[in-house]
Amino acid sequence: MKKYDAVIVGSGIGGLVCGTVLAKEGYRVCVLEKNKQVGGSLQTFSRDKVIFDSGVHYVGGLDEGQNLNRIFNYLGIMDQMKLQRMDEDGFDRILIGDDPKEYKQAQGYENFVQQLLKDFPDEETALRSYCSRMQDVCRRFPLYNLRTKGLYEEKVEVLGINTKSFIESLTSNQKLQAVLLGNNALYVGVPDETPFYVHALVINSYIESAWKCIDGGSQIAKLLTRRIRDLGGDVIRHSEVKKLHIENDRIVYAETREGERYHADIFVSNAHPAKTLEMIQSEMIRKAYRKRLTSLTNTASSFLVHVVFKKKSFRYVKHNYYYHKEGEVWNMSDYTEDNWPLGYAIFIPPTSRSPEYAEAMTIFTYMRYSEVAPWQHTFNTVSAEEDRGETYTAFKKYKAEILLDEVEKRFPGLRDCIHSYTASTPLTYRDYIGNYDGSLYGVAKDYKDPLKTFISPKTKIGNLYLTGQNINLHGVLGCTISALLTCIAILGKDDIIEKIKNG
Numbered sequence: 001m002k003k004y005d006a007v008i009v010g011s012g013i014g015g016l017v018c019g020t021v022l023a024k025e026g027y028r029v030c031v032l033e034k035n036k037q038v039g040g041s042l043q044t045f046s047r048d049k050v051i052f053d054s055g056v057h058y059v060g061g062l063d064e065g066q067n068l069n070r071i072f073n074y075l076g077i078m079d080q081m082k083l084q085r086m087d088e089d090g091f092d093r094i095l096i097g098d099d100p101k102e103y104k105q106a107q108g109y110e111n112f113v114q115q116l117l118k119d120f121p122d123e124e125t126a127l128r129s130y131c132s133r134m135q136d137v138c139r140r141f142p143l144y145n146l147r148t149k150g151l152y153e154e155k156v157e158v159l160g161i162n163t164k165s166f167i168e169s170l171t172s173n174q175k176l177q178a179v180l181l182g183n184n185a186l187y188v189g190v191p192d193e194t195p196f197y198v199h200a201l202v203i204n205s206y207i208e209s210a211w212k213c214i215d216g217g218s219q220i221a222k223l224l225t226r227r228i229r230d231l232g233g234d235v236i237r238h239s240e241v242k243k244l245h246i247e248n249d250r251i252v253y254a255e256t257r258e259g260e261r262y263h264a265d266i267f268v269s270n271a272h273p274a275k276t277l278e279m280i281q282s283e284m285i286r287k288a289y290r291k292r293l294t295s296l297t298n299t300a301s302s303f304l305v306h307v308v309f310k311k312k313s314f315r316y317v318k319h320n321y322y323y324h325k326e327g328e329v330w331n332m333s334d335y336t337e338d339n340w341p342l343g344y345a346i347f348i349p350p351t352s353r354s355p356e357y358a359e360a361m362t363i364f365t366y367m368r369y370s371e372v373a374p375w376q377h378t379f380n381t382v383s384a385e386e387d388r389g390e391t392y393t394a395f396k397k398y399k400a401e402i403l404l405d406e407v408e409k410r411f412p413g414l415r416d417c418i419h420s421y422t423a424s425t426p427l428t429y430r431d432y433i434g435n436y437d438g439s440l441y442g443v444a445k446d447y448k449d450p451l452k453t454f455i456s457p458k459t460k461i462g463n464l465y466l467t468g469q470n471i472n473l474h475g476v477l478g479c480t481i482s483a484l485l486t487c488i489a490i491l492g493k494d495d496i497i498e499k500i501k502n503g
């Protein structure tokens, strides 16, 4: 019988950070991952010998002294990361309709204001109010600031602010509004839903500092896996947990698809909370709790085209592009068949092989799960192309060509640079991550009912905890902080925060 102190279901960033923290605290840890590769959305893949990220294109907060840098330092991986600082004067470039300008979101708050003042010279008051409110909101989240004590009232005051209304209150200049919201794919901006705190916590981390992972974000998962193993833990791939078995009101073992049983005192699930409940058949999970977790709305899903460039055809740049059609900044995920895509983002991965020319480009846009419903009974267990059939391949090509046509309008000559491309759909994400609908960031937050979408790391079962993007916040930073929250709940004390601060 295999017995651990803690078994963690899923090796996304949340699961791996929990694993590392608990292992550092002396727990014998086992992470069970269903896939061949660890990392969840941190996974990379290669086509024509070029590396692509599946779900992490840039990361914030990694400069000396900043939150993620300090946490990664404590976890013991910071000094081994291969990072490239993005363009300080414009890590994200916002492109709008036929307007030929590139509006720059810059690193450092003063620089952020100065760069945008070049395009909006009369908007200094709005820009300064935006920056100070962002910083004010972020200061109210204790763990984000590596603080243990924080008044709940402080935070609760800002949970009900709507992003759209707040941005509109700053300025009547619609172009500036669109620029400040131009990268809202980072949190799937929805007009009458997205709370401003979500916008603030995500965008602030990039304004503080923005970084690309050289040769892929999977390095984070690999480094954390190595740390867990060095600390005496196990990370076991190809192990899909199908059941969490309960005896005397506690989970006693996790059972995999192959029937292997992993016993432990504590269990942490990095899977979507509703998927976690599917693993438990017990009256202890009341119907109301099940219903609440299964009825939450997930953020939209995506369609990505991964382009391999011909050698030395496309110059490498240290920034991303976010394009939207004029007036559509809030509607990008609410497209129709006729007007898709209403916007897209472009991410250009850095490689150690080719600093001057880009080897690849990933083009991101939204896609609803319903579009791939005809193939929802298929799974990517062998090869997506084989399993899902020719009609799926034709669908992907049809959509990719429409998207490439749209991008070509803004980047003339792009098609001449393309050596080959592949595409991923909501089904790709559904199967690699193990959720229901390929949702980008899991449960969507709503300013109108903020507490409804707050999912506690503690569950109705005393030794089962949750972690990952559905708890707290998504993204590398958000999930890392979620993992700290989970570990504090498990350890029953918050002194890990002091340890992080002390380096």
Ligand SMILES: Cc1cc2nc3c(=O)[nH]c(=O)nc-3n(C[C@H](O)[C@H](O)[C@H](O)COP(=O)(O)OP(=O)(O)OC[C@H]3O[C@@H](n4cnc5c(N)ncnc54)[C@H](O)[C@@H]3O)c2cc1C
Pocket: 009, 010, 011, 012, 013, 014, 015, 032, 033, 034, 035, 038, 039, 040, 041, 042, 054, 055, 056, 057, 058, 059, 060, 239, 240, 241, 242, 270, 271, 272, 275, 302, 429, 432, 433, 434, 439, 440, 441, 467, 468, 469, 470, 474, 475, 476, 477, 479
């Ligand atoms: C297209 C896209 C682009 C993104 N871009 C960025 C970006 O640029 N920057 C950024 O910071 N964030 C980005 N994100 C968000 C970020 O990648 C995620 O929020 C984060 O990685 C989610 O981590 P997680 O801990 O929730 O675990 P997940 O990544 O959701 O992983 C969960 C893991 O659990 C495993 N699992 C599930 N069920 C089981 C089971 N039953 N048994 C065993 N294992 C199981 C899965 O296989 C998976 O490995 C992006 C996401 C997407 C989809």
